[in-house]
Amino acid sequence: GAVVSQHPSWVICKSGTSVKIECRSLDFQATTMFWYRQFPKQSLMLMATSNEGSKATYEQGVEKDKFLINHASLTLSTLTVTSAHPEDSSFYICSALHGREPYEQYFGPGTRLTVT
Amino acid sequence: GQNIDQPTEMTATEGAIVQINCTYQTSGFNGLFWYQQHAGEAPTFLSYNVLDGLEEKGRFSSFLSRSKGYSYLLLKELQMKDSASYLCAALDSNYQLIWGAGTKLIIKP
Numbered sequence A: 001g002a003v004v005s006q007h008p009s010w011v012i013c014k015s016g017t018s019v020k021i022e023c024r025s026l027d028f029q030a031t032t033m034f035w036y037r038q039f040p041k042q043s044l045m046l047m048a049t050s051n052e053g054s055k056a057t058y059e060q061g062v063e064k065d066k067f068l069i070n071h072a073s074l075t076l077s078t079l080t081v082t083s084a085h086p087e088d089s090s091f092y093i094c095s096a097l098h099g100r101e102p103y104e105q106y107f108g109p110g111t112r113l114t115v116t
Numbered sequence B: 001g002q003n004i005d006q007p008t009e010m011t012a013t014e015g016a017i018v019q020i021n022c023t024y025q026t027s028g029f030n031g032l033f034w035y036q037q038h039a040g041e042a043p044t045f046l047s048y049n050v051l052d053g054l055e056e057k058g059r060f061s062s063f064l065s066r067s068k069g070y071s072y073l074l075l076k077e078l079q080m081k082d083s084a085s086y087l088c089a090a091l092d093s094n095y096q097l098i099w100g101a102g103t104k105l106i107i108k109p
Helices: none
Strands: A002-006 A011-012 A020-025 A032-038 A044-051 A069-071 A076-081 A088-095 A105-107 A109-114 B003-005 B011-015 B018-025 B031-035 B043-048 B053-057 B060-065 B069-075 B085-093 B097-099 B103-108
Touching: A002 A088, A020 A032, A020 A088, A020 A109, A032 A069, A032 A076, A044 A069, A044 B097, A076 A088, A105 B043, B003 B053, B003 B085, B003 B097, B011 B018, B018 B031, B018 B085, B018 B103, B031 B060, B031 B069, B043 B053, B043 B060, B043 B069, B069 B085
Parallel strands: A011 A109, B011 B103
Antiparallel strands: A002 A020, A020 A076, A032 A044, A032 A088, A069 A076, A088 A105, A088 A109, B003 B018, B018 B069, B031 B043, B031 B085, B053 B060, B060 B069, B085 B097, B085 B103
16 A cells, blocks of 8 residues: 655754654655644644645745745655744644545654754 | 534444544535544544445445535444544645544543
8 A cells, every 4th residue: 555654753853953854655656745734632734735846835824934845756755844943843744645536645654843 | 714523522432333423614625534543643544525425444434415514434343442533624626635623532441
C-alpha cells in the first residue's frame, strides 16, 4: 500500500530557531502534498497545498514567510518553520495524494514540534 | 459558511455497536470521509462516500444522505483497540477537505 513518512517524528527547539520537517512518499509519486497542523483536542487545519515544481498555495491566515514549503521532487515536500515561537508548538501532519481520486490521500505519521 | 458537526465524545461497551453521526454544510460537495485517529498519531483512512447509501467494510460501515447533509459511521463488534477519535471530513467544490473536530470514542470492557 501507499506509505508516507515524516522526519523527524518529534523535535524540540528553542525560540527563534528554524525547524525543517520532511514528508516523503515512499512507494509512489505525489504531485500534490498537503500540510496540516493540529492542536490538542482540535481538528486538523489545512495550512497549505504543495504542488511539485510550483509555489505552495497557503490557506488564509497562514504566513507563507514563516512556514516555508518546498516540493522539490515527486516524492519529497519540506515544511520549514522559521523563527519558531512557543505558539508554533503543534502536531504537524503531511499527506500525499496518491492518484486522481480525492480519497487516495495518505497521511504521514506526523511530527510533534515543541518550541521552548 | 462551511461547517461539520459531530458529537464530541461517545462511550460504548466492548462487543456492542455504536453509530457516530456527522452533519455537514459545505460549498458544493464531492464526498464524505471518515478517518480514525489514535492519540498522538496521524489519521488513517476508513471510508469515502460520494453516493447515497451504505458502504460496508468489515466491522465498519459508512452511510451518506446527500439531501440531508448527513453521514454516519457504524462500528460493530467493538474492540478495545477501537478507542480513538473518529474524524468526519467533507470535500467541498474546490476539493478542499473540511474537517470536523472529531468524536472521541471510549470503549469500556
